[in-house]
Amino acid sequence: EIVLTQSPGTLSLSPGERATLSCRASQGVNNNYLAWYQQKPGLPPRLLIYRTSTRASGIPDRFSGSGSGTDFTLTISRLEPEDFAVYYCQQYGSSPRTFGQGTKLETK
Amino acid sequence: QVHLVQSGAEVKKPGASVKVSCKASGYSFIDYYVHWVRQAPGQGLEWMGWINPSSDDTDYVQKFQDRLTMTRDTSISTAYMELSSLRSDDTAIYYCARAGNIGSVPDGFDIWGQGTMVTVPS
Numbered sequence: 351e352i353v354l355t356q357s358p359g360t361l362s363l364s365p366g367e368r369a370t371l372s373c374r375a376s377q378g379v380n381n382n383y384l385a386w387y388q389q390k391p392g393l394p395p396r397l398l399i400y401r402t403s404t405r406a407s408g409i410p411d412r413f414s415g416s417g418s419g420t421d422f423t424l425t426i427s428r429l430e431p432e433d434f435a436v437y438y439c440q441q442y443g444s445s446p447r448t449f450g451q452g453t454k455l456e457t458k
Numbered sequence: 459q460v461h462l463v464q465s466g467a468e469v470k471k472p473g474a475s476v477k478v479s480c481k482a483s484g485y486s487f488i489d490y491y492v493h494w495v496r497q498a499p500g501q502g503l504e505w506m507g508w509i510n511p512s513s514d515d516t517d518y519v520q521k522f523q524d525r526l527t528m529t530r531d532t533s534i535s536t537a538y539m540e541l542s543s544l545r546s547d548d549t550a551i552y553y554c555a556r557a558g559n560i561g562s563v564p565d566g567f568d569i570w571g572q573g574t575m576v577t578v579p580s
Contacts, residue, residue, distance in 0.1 A: 385566030387503075394553050394573055395503065400566035407568070438503055442557070442564050446519045447493075449503040 352377055352441050354450035362458040369426040371453045373439035378419045380443030386415055386424045387438045389452075395438060399424065429455075460484035462492075462554050462571035469577045475542040478574045480554030487535035488512040491558045493567060494528065494539045496550040504550075509537055512560055546580035 353376040363369055373384070382402040387395035397406040399415035402422060412427040426433055434457050439450040465479040480492060494506040507518035509528040516528045525542040537554060552574045555567035 381563075383564055387567075389503075394555075394570035395567070396570075397566045397568045400568075406566065440503075440505075440566065442566065445517055447505045449495075449505060452502045 351446055352379065352444060352448050354439055354441060354448055356437075356439060356450035356453045358453060359451075360454045360456060362456050363429055364458045365429050365431055367429050369424075369429055369433070369455060371424040371426075371437055371455070373417075373422040373424070373450050375420040375422070375441060379422075379441045382418050382422075383441060383443035384415075384417070384422050385440045385442060386413075387440065388433075388435045389438065390435045398437075426455075431457075460556075460569050462556060462569055464552075464554060464571040464574045467575040467577070469579070470544050472545055472578055472580070474544050474578075475540060476544060476576050477538055477540040478552050478554075478576070480537045480539070480571050482535045482537070482556070485556075487530075488532055489560055490556045491560060492528075492530070492537040493555045493557050495553045495555060495567075497553070497573075498547070498550045501550075506539070508557070510560060511537060541576075544576075544578045546578050549576065549578050551575050 355374045357372045384402050386399040389395040403415045414425045436452045436454050461483045463481045488511045491508045493508040509516045511530045527540045530537045554571040556569040557567045558565045
């Protein structure tokens with residue numbers, strides 16, 4: 351089973367700042383099949399990025415993903431008020447498909 | 459509009475079973491995998507498994523192998539997740555999610571149901 355470790359656990363930033371979220375895998379993610387999700391309280395997760403760097407439909411271009419192998423990054427170039435939420439990475443290159451434990455992005 | 463609509467909240471006694479439904483609309487149900495993910499209160503996301511609605515093939519996380527069953531009814535575009543021998547630590551929101559056009563490369567979960575709260579009092 352691939353274990354995904356996200357860092358930091360909590361990130362405190364202000365609107366307009368740049369956010370960098372990390373996801374490290376315990377072994378290489380096949381075909382870089384890694385996704386990022388955003389979750390707000392009381393709602394299901396929303397797909398932001400898949401295949402490491404492809405934005406899902408309707409996702410603003412301030413969200414970008416990068417990485418390969420075992421190290422992946424989600425970058426939000428300029429934070430908007432609606433971006434403060436919890437973010438999860440997920441690998442789907444092998445079974446079981448595992449999620450990271452999440453990074454909470456909070457307002458500073 | 460593509461939607462997954464789940465059944466309502468459930469409260470179950472320890473040892474009982476729960477069956478959650480997930481009705482698809484707005485797309486061809488048999489063309490996409492349906493996955494199930496759960497989230498305990500205040501916790502992260504836990505993947506449980508998937509079903510291929512076309513072939514009825516399934517893949518479950520090993521920890522649930524002996525008490526998890528995923529099924530589907532293609533005539534009503536609905537997937538089901540049944541978890542038996544419930545314990546208090548099964549208390550969670552259960553989500554269904556669509557992912558990956560069958561026959562194509564795997565993809566992220568692009569459509570999610572609204573979630574079903576299952577409570578198992580201790």
